[in-house]
Amino acid sequence: MIDKDKIKKAVNMLLEAIGEDVSREGLKDTPDRVARMYEEIFAGYEDNAAERLSRKFDAEGSGADSGIVIEKDISFYSMCEHHMLPFFGKVHIAYIPNKKIVGLSKLARTVEVFARRLQVQERFSSEIADAVEKELDAKGVMVIACAEHTCMTMRGVKKPGTQTVTVCSRGLFETDADLRRQVLDLIRT
Ligand SMILES: [Zn+2]
Numbered sequence: 001m002i003d004k005d006k007i008k009k010a011v012n013m014l015l016e017a018i019g020e021d022v023s024r025e026g027l028k029d030t031p032d033r034v035a036r037m038y039e040e041i042f043a044g045y046e047d048n049a050a051e052r053l054s055r056k057f058d059a060e061g062s063g064a065d066s067g068i069v070i071e072k073d074i075s076f077y078s079m080c081e082h083h084m085l086p087f088f089g090k091v092h093i094a095y096i097p098n099k100k101i102v103g104l105s106k107l108a109r110t111v112e113v114f115a116r117r118l119q120v121q122e123r124f125s126s127e128i129a130d131a132v133e134k135e136l137d138a139k140g141v142m143v144i145a146c147a148e149h150t151c152m153t154m155r156g157v158k159k160p161g162t163q164t165v166t167v168c169s170r171g172l173f174e175t176d177a178d179l180r181r182q183v184l185d186l187i188r189t
Contacts, residue, residue, distance in 0.1 A: 002042060007035040041079060044116030049131035052109040056100040056136065068179070070094045071107045072187050080151050081118035089147030089163070091125070094183040095132055096139040096172055107132070121147055125168040133170045140172030142183050 011031040015022045072092040080087050093107050114127045129143040145166045153160045173179050 001046070002039045004035040004039060007038050008032055011035070041077070041116055042118075044113050047113040047116065049110045049113045049127075050135055052106050052113060053102055053131065053135035055106065056102050059097040059099055059101045068094050068096055068182060068186070069101065070183065070186055071104050074108045074111050076111050076115040076145075076147075078115040078117070078119045078121075078124060078147075080149055081120055083151035083155075084118065085149070085151040085154070087119075087121060087147045087149040087151070087164075089145065091128065092144045092183075092187050093128065093132060094140075094142040094173070094186075095136065096141075096179075098137050098139045100136050102136055121145055121149075121164055121166050122168075125166045129168040129170050138171065140174070140176075140179065141168075141170040142173040142180065143168045144183075144187065 008031040011034045012022055015027060015030065020027060070092065071094075072090075074091045074093065075089070076091055077086055077088040079085065091111050093111075110128060110131055113131075114124050125143045125145045129141045132138055132143075133141045143166075146163050148162065149164060152158075152162055152164075169180060173183070
């Protein structure tokens, strides 16, 4: 459980530490607001991908028992664990079903489970890939994440618009370059 009182105290200390007057009108409710916001943006710690992907359907007869299923352009917001600043962008998930498929909204829910935590983009994409591979017993999974990291664009090297792309392949996508290329082509269209 997220300890909101502790967050409030910590934000109060942060405000003091940067030289702010914590008693001024505009900051009066800030520690409380941040605590409630953290409860929302870090809700992933209390959430579980296995549960999100638990309702499965038979792929046989659905037309999805062969070939690739792609859910693309799933937007996400996460927080980098090095600076506690947002990174955000899009995730594309491709998988090759093995008897089971899942409702497409569940893939987006799975992205949320891992986005709403402190993250690095590489782990974020591999955790999504692992969850889909395991829960659906998929023959192959590919997760591509493209994101802007505000710790790179608003501070440090300050390069606005820089995109970080991570690609994570499991199963058949690991061994078959043609399959990977198909996914990249489909994502571009
Ligand atoms: Zn960072």
